[in-house]
Amino acid sequence: xxxxxxxxxxxxxxxxxxxxxxxAILKIVTETxxxxxxxxLYERVxxxxxxxxxxxxxxxxQILEQLGLICEMHAERTSRSYLLKRASxxxxxxxxxxxxxxxxxxxxxxxxxxxQLAKETGFEIDGHILEFFGYCRQCQRLKAE
Amino acid sequence: xxxxxxxxxxxxxxxxxxxxxxxAILKIVTETxxxxxxxxLYERVxxxxxxxxxxxxxxxxQILEQLGLICEMHAERTSRSYLLKRASxxxxxxxxxxxxxxxxxxxxxxxxxxxQLAKETGFEIDGHILEFFGYCRQCQRLKAE
DNA sequence: ATGATAATTGATAATAATTTTCATTTAACC
DNA sequence: GGTTAAATGAAAATTATTATCAATTATCAT
Ligand SMILES: [Mn+2]
Ligand SMILES: [Mn+2]
Ligand SMILES: [Zn+2]
Ligand SMILES: [Zn+2]
Numbered sequence: 001x002x003x004x005x006x007x008x009x010x011x012x013x014x015x016x017x018x019x020x021x022x023x024a025i026l027k028i029v030t031e032t033x034x035x036x037x038x039x040x041l042y043e044r045v046x047x048x049x050x051x052x053x054x055x056x057x058x059x060x061x062q063i064l065e066q067l068g069l070i071c072e073m074h075a076e077r078t079s080r081s082y083l084l085k086r087a088s089x090x091x092x093x094x095x096x097x098x099x100x101x102x103x104x105x106x107x108x109x110x111x112x113x114x115x116q117l118a119k120e121t122g123f124e125i126d127g128h129i130l131e132f133f134g135y136c137r138q139c140q141r142l143k144a145e
Numbered sequence: 146x147x148x149x150x151x152x153x154x155x156x157x158x159x160x161x162x163x164x165x166x167x168x169a170i171l172k173i174v175t176e177t178x179x180x181x182x183x184x185x186l187y188e189r190v191x192x193x194x195x196x197x198x199x200x201x202x203x204x205x206x207q208i209l210e211q212l213g214l215i216c217e218m219h220a221e222r223t224s225r226s227y228l229l230k231r232a233s234x235x236x237x238x239x240x241x242x243x244x245x246x247x248x249x250x251x252x253x254x255x256x257x258x259x260x261q262l263a264k265e266t267g268f269e270i271d272g273h274i275l276e277f278f279g280y281c282r283q284c285q286r287l288k289a290e
Numbered sequence: 291a292t293g294a295t296a297a298t299t300g301a302t303a304a305t306a307a308t309t310t311t312c313a314t315t316t317a318a319c320c
Numbered sequence: 321g322g323t324t325a326a327a328t329g330a331a332a333a334t335t336a337t338t339a340t341c342a343a344t345t346a347t348c349a350t
Pocket of ligand 1: 071083091092093
């Protein structure tokens with residue numbers, strides 16, 4: 001379980017200062033299960049830190065992503081969105097096109113395929129993104145009406 | 146093999162007019178193997194149609210994507226980029242982080258996984274994106290130096 | 291071929307997302 | 321508590337994308 005506290009410790013360990021603004025961001029990130037756009041994160045963090053700047057959100061997101069603590073989602077077209085990595089290992093997502101709910105796909109069987117492709121194509125493959133789209137149970141019901 | 150001519154015919158069949166601007170766009174799209182951002186496409190099309198507007202590029206891209214003739218790539222962070230669909234079936238990409246070269250991955254074994262996930266999660270899954278990143282042969286050599 | 295018509299175009303503006311700059315503040319360390 | 325380098329935020333700059341609307345034009349039916 002990733003807590004605000006743990007994330008703060010990780011940041012400090014990497015030489016980053018732990019400021020009230022960052023703490024507020026970490027809090028929201030650990031509490032929220034949906035993926036958040038920078039703007040949405042900003043909005044929520046403002047409740048705890050009304051004077052925080054949007055730039056700080058962007059900068060903190062960048063750090064968290066570099067440390068592999070959050071992952072970028074590729075579902076939304078106009079802006080990126082981010083999500084706390086709950087499973088620390090490599091994994092993927094199913095995103096609901098209706099409500100935005102995100103479910104982790106913990107087993108990833110793509111390493112074999114990746115190796116095979118590397119052989120076939122000569123590429124040195126060092127990563128991939130995989131995301132599924134669809135409708136969650138709830139949104140399926142809503143659609144049916 | 147997708148030619149400018151064929152694409153034009155498809156557009157007409159769908160009720161779209163084939164204008165000189167669109168023809169120029171189709172020409173570049175069929176000739177180019179790399180993925181292109183709207184801005185890059187604009188730049189190239191301008192050589193044939195100097196007075197074309199960037200808006201026309203965006204609008205034409207939208208049509209081509211809706212018809213499934215080009216596919217959106219998710220590799221680049223700041224802007225989308227697009228690529229002519231050479232294989233008409235569902236497929237994926239390996240993108241070189243060095244030079245942008247894109248190789249198609251024609252076999253997609255994710256349908257089974259997708260079904261299994263649908264059962265496990267209750268989601269009605271209707272699609273996925275999968276893209277690999279790495280370095281092509283040439284860029285591996287350059288890196289080594 | 292010609293003309294009617296609805297689609298397309300592009301100049302422009304509006305909107306939205308992201309990054310840069312820089313003076314001020316502050317967390318971490320001693 | 322004082323020092324210092326990192327972090328902050330106001331503001332502007334940059335970039336990507338979409339909307340508006342008057343002028344143009346491809347297509348189709350004469
Ligand atoms: Mn996840
Ligand atoms: Mn492809
Ligand atoms: Zn849903
Ligand atoms: Zn390359």
